[in-house]
Amino acid sequence: MTAPCTPQKPAELPVITTADPSVTFPEGLVGMPTWKRFVLIVEDAEELPVAMLQSLDDPDCTMLVADPKMVEPSYTVRLTAEDRAALALGKDGQPVLYCTLSVSADGWISANLLAPLAINPESRTGRQLILDESAYTTTHTIAQVSTEAD
């Protein structure tokens, strides 16, 4: 078990460090019940604070995910007993949380903070949480994509 209070720079992505990149969402995602099996591709979490979650069930589905704490430093979720059971987390286990990102036609990046993806890093089981009593939205605007070269 890792220490629960390791400070983490918000610009870094929390990564799941096992050799197996697969993640299974047994229930699928909300409204997309066939999206169950994914691989989590983290190219360089320190260089770029994003990862790709690529569906093994739908070749057209690759989602970009980020640490919701990076988007909203005070971000917290409350896991229900059902969430804990679905994630096989036990009473004190903690999931890794990711939010999916979308980019609008004019280049604005937004994060879905209303329905984050929670993953048990041990079992690599995931569940999309629904924080429907929170004030979070599915389109929390973060930044505009810059096309200029660094």
Add this chain to the structure above:
Amino acid sequence: MLVLSRKCEQSLLLGEDITITVLAIDGERVKLGIEAPRSVTVLRTEVHDQLQLANTDAARHLEPSSVHNIGTALKRSAPSAPAAPTENPRTGVTGSSFTSAGR
């Protein structure tokens, strides 16, 4: 679509373990009581549709160059002075509990 009429306080069953009861009718608003196993997700349809749309939106627009551009934009916009993670006793999970790299 199956159409049923129910009066206030009458209910109907979906399968053996889901009961929907009409609790009150007030003009255009109907108050429903839903009894279902905790494992059954109950969502307002518009919330479900919004989440479905967010998921399908998130699954688009991904080329290697856009991943780099999005990552760079996010890194620039990230708060530069991270507050020390604090445990909020009222909420279960904080970001400090993420499994960090290199464990």
